[in-house]
Amino acid sequence: MKKHNYSAGPCILPQEVFEKVAQAVLNFNDSGLSILEISHRSKDFVAVMDEARALSLELLGLEGKGYQALFLQGGASMEFLRVPYNLLKENGKASYLDTGTWASGAIKEAKAFGETVVVASSKEENYNHIPKNFEVPSDADYFHCTSNNTIFGTQMKSFPTTNIPVVCDMSSDIFSRQLDFSKFDLIYAGAQKNMGPAGVTLVVVKEELLGKTGRNIPSILDYEKHIKAESMYNTPAVFAVYTSLLTMQWLKNQGGIPAIEKINEAKAKLLYDEIDRNPLFEGTAVKEDRSNMNATFLLKDESQTETFDKMWKEAGISGLPGHRSVGGYRASMYNALPLESVQVLVDVMKKLEVGS
Ligand code: PMP
Numbered sequence: 101m102k103k104h105n106y107s108a109g110p111c112i113l114p115q116e117v118f119e120k121v122a123q124a125v126l127n128f129n130d131s132g133l134s135i136l137e138i139s140h141r142s143k144d145f146v147a148v149m150d151e152a153r154a155l156s157l158e159l160l161g162l163e164g165k166g167y168q169a170l171f172l173q174g175g176a177s178m179e180f181l182r183v184p185y186n187l188l189k190e191n192g193k194a195s196y197l198d199t200g201t202w203a204s205g206a207i208k209e210a211k212a213f214g215e216t217v218v219v220a221s222s223k224e225e226n227y228n229h230i231p232k233n234f235e236v237p238s239d240a241d242y243f244h245c246t247s248n249n250t251i252f253g254t255q256m257k258s259f260p261t262t263n264i265p266v267v268c269d270m271s272s273d274i275f276s277r278q279l280d281f282s283k284f285d286l287i288y289a290g291a292q293k294n295m296g297p298a299g300v301t302l303v304v305v306k307e308e309l310l311g312k313t314g315r316n317i318p319s320i321l322d323y324e325k326h327i328k329a330e331s332m333y334n335t336p337a338v339f340a341v342y343t344s345l346l347t348m349q350w351l352k353n354q355g356g357i358p359a360i361e362k363i364n365e366a367k368a369k370l371l372y373d374e375i376d377r378n379p380l381f382e383g384t385a386v387k388e389d390r391s392n393m394n395a396t397f398l399l400k401d402e403s404q405t406e407t408f409d410k411m412w413k414e415a416g417i418s419g420l421p422g423h424r425s426v427g428g429y430r431a432s433m434y435n436a437l438p439l440e441s442v443q444v445l446v447d448v449m450k451k452l453e454v455g456s
Pocket of ligand 1: 109174175176177178202246248249250251269270271272290
């Protein structure tokens, strides 16, 4: 039986994508070859890469606006490093918002390159909210933020208006909600939540931003080199790019980001309403900053842990424990998780209340 998969990533993808990609492993495009054995330079795969790059910009509403899309490797963590390499000028300054473990990971890398200002941090409150009313220095080379904090279950609902380039790690909420993406100059996201399997990272960058640091950038880290090579500077993650393309096609067929946003809002409302109503549970993130992707919550009485864990496992739920650094529970409700799966979890929470 298919599980209700609440895993934070790698995570659930649409069933239709699993079926199509399984077929492509056996026989890709009726070529008599598996997707796993074709050359990345083959006509068929070049077409996949071209479509994946174009479709990612189309879904974000960024086509024809001076942006380039790349499918790179090294995970979002590699972009923690590539961003300062490509944008932080020698003797320049970077500014970062610290909203969680991944944001602070990005800050750590930037510090190795130059002056890095942390404009605000919610670390003291165990990252239970998004800092507000901070100032972004107008003389910094860029401002970096993390739109959704996968571990702590918080999500930025608004972004600062600033005259400097805005860089955003959207790993855990890309393609999940409508934003004016043209307000961002560089967006990156590890695929393994809303876009596809692990192994590839989407980077969307405004081309005019590049080539201005005065640094000698190693080729593999240089966005301009990847753009010039049309995302084939080195062998791309063929399987992961293809699966990402299928997932993006699925999203487009659903009606794109506006349609999936409505479903994501309904899923999040269903679960948060139960967390707030049920006296046995409490949410860990400040309400106004709650993430629609990752809902983090606790059992008020820890002695019920064993019973609750047994109940949700018996209901066919998988991947509910919180990140190992924070404990509790985390329900990740990415694009492909159906509303019915959220109902199953809510029913288990109600059942625990009735039985206790
Ligand atoms: N940023 C965010 C918001 C994440 O959730 C993660 C991983 N879950 C990362 C960065 C790191 O991604 P990766 O493991 O692909 O390097």
